[in-house]
Structure formats: structure tokens, C-alpha cells
Amino acid sequence: MYRAFGFVMALREILTTIYMACKMRSMTTEIEVIKAPARLCCPAKVIAPDDEGISESAAVFKALSDETRLRILKTISHMTTLCECNLVPEFGLTQPTISYHLKVLREAGLIRSERKGQWVYHQVNEKAVLAAVRRLSEIAV
Numbered sequence: 001m002y003r004a005f006g007f008v009m010a011l012r013e014i015l016t017t018i019y020m021a022c023k024m025r026s027m028t029t030e031i032e033v034i035k036a037p038a039r040l041c042c043p044a045k046v047i048a049p050d051d052e053g054i055s056e057s058a059a060v061f062k063a064l065s066d067e068t069r070l071r072i073l074k075t076i077s078h079m080t081t082l083c084e085c086n087l088v089p090e091f092g093l094t095q096p097t098i099s100y101h102l103k104v105l106r107e108a109g110l111i112r113s114e115r116k117g118q119w120v121y122h123q124v125n126e127k128a129v130l131a132a133v134r135r136l137s138e139i140a141v
Contacts, residue, residue, distance in 0.1 A: 053135070056109075057132070057135045059107070059108045060108045060109070060110065060128065060131075060132045060135075061132070062108070063104050063105055063107075063108035063110060064108075064110075064132070066101070066104075068091070068093070068101055069101045069104060069105055071091070072087060072091070072098070072101055072102065072105065073105060073110060073111070073124060073129075075087065075090065076111060076122050076123065076124050077124045077129075080123070081114075081121040081122065081123050082121065082122050082123075083119050083120070083121050083122075084098065084099070084102065084119065084120045084121075084122065085119060087102075102122060108128070109125055109128040110124065110125055110128050110129060110132075111123060111124055111125055112125050
């Protein structure tokens with residue numbers, strides 16, 4: 001019994017030492033400076049953050065990154081115009097959820113919305129969708 005107790009105490013001491021070493025290592029503030037090579041193997045053109053509509057492209061692709069929004073966009077594209085009231089039962093989501101997804105698509109410029117009385121009708125903005133495809137093709141070239 002005394003042997004097991006000694007083993008547990010030794011293990012506890014080892015683990016405490018390791019913990020303290022890790023804690024001390026994480027507290028270091030030294031930064032290792034790595035010098036860039038004198039010559040680059042090939043010249044690189046860096047795109048500025050606001051160059052060529054990068055932020056607009058990011059907003060469009062963020063809007064398209066959600067499966068539900070893609071399904072909504074595809075559903076609207078198959079119709080000339082589509083009322084929001086028709087989307088709610090088709091998708092099985094609540095009206096506020098559908099409204100949120102439509103707002104994201106609208107803010108990205110992918111759809112246009114028009115209120116007629118109490119209903120809101122949506123259309124796909126074909127120019128914005130084609131512009132997104134063009135931006136992707138520019139990346140691939």
C-alpha cells in the first residue's frame with residue numbers, strides 16, 4: 001500500500017512539473033523573427049483589400065455559402081417572381097427565418113424585392129449572379 005501511495009505521489013509531482021513548464025512556456029513573449037529571402041522565386045501581385053470589388057464578392061459568396069439560401073435562390077430563379085408567402089410552406093421553415101435568408105440575399109444584391117400591398121415579391125438579379133460567376137472565372141484563370 002505504501003508503494004502505491006509513493007507511486008501516485010511521484011506521478012502527481014511529475015504531472016505538476018509538466019503543467020508548470022507548459023504554463024511558463026505559454027507565457028513567453030519572445031518573437032522569433034524570420035527574415036524573408038533576398039530574392040523571390042517568382043514575382044507576386046498582391047490584390048488590395050478593396051481592389052476590384054473584393055468586399056462585394058465576399059458578401060455575395062457569403063450569401064451563397066448557405067444551403068438554404070442557395071435553395072431559395074434556385075426556387076426564385078425558376079419563377080419570374082415569387083411571393084414570400086409561397087416560400088414558407090415549401091421550405092418548412094418559419095416566416096422570420098425565410099425573411100432573414102431573403103434579407104441576406106437582398107443585401108448581397110442577388111435578389112430584388114417589391115412590395116405589393118401586404119405581400120413581398122422577389123426576383124433574381126441576373127446581373128449580380130452572372131457577375132459572381134465572372135469573378136469566380138477570373139480567379140480560375
